[in-house]
Amino acid sequence: MSISKIRIDFWLTGDLFEADEVSEILQIEPTKFKRKEEYPLPQTALTSWKLSTKKEECKAVCWQFEKLINLLKGKEGLIIELCEQYELTASFTxxxxxEAGNGPELVLTKDIILFIAAINAEVGFDLYID
Incomplete structure (x- = not known):
């Protein structure tokens, strides 16, 4: 059996905003930025600024989550301001x-939950099971 591979994405999504401005304010370059016009159905899409960890073999979701939060820690106020100013939504995926029967520990620690709450974010889980 192999070890699970885990990646955590942090998203800022909204109708229209500029990646450069968000990156400058947060002092972080996104892993990916995509304008809603670039999606196949732009009328239902949102512009997205994404920061991701690398997909790595890992036995606990919290280990990858902590890597991403360490990049964002101390920027909670800036994230809230960006969300208010540009009507953005903050979320994690x-x-x-x-492999079936060999999943990682799916625990979000108190510190992770506190950070998620501090920036008023949502969390989604995408599970791919062989």
Whole structure:
């Protein structure tokens, strides 16, 4: 059996905003930025600024989550301001690739939950099971 592979994505999504401005304010370059016009159905899409960890073999979701939060820690106020100013939504996606019966520990620690709450973010889970 192989170890699960985990990646965590942090998203700022909204109708229209500029990646450069968000990156400058947060002092972080995104992993990916995509304008809503670039999606196949722009009328239902949102512009997205994404910061991701590398997909790595890992036995606990919290280990990858902590890597991403360490990059964002201390910027909670800036994230809230960006969300208010540009009507953005902050969210995290936990992506897990695993074999059936060999999944990682899916625990969000108190510190992770406090950070998520501090920036008024949501969390989603994408599980890919072979």
């Amino acid at each position: 936990v992506v897990v690739e695993m």
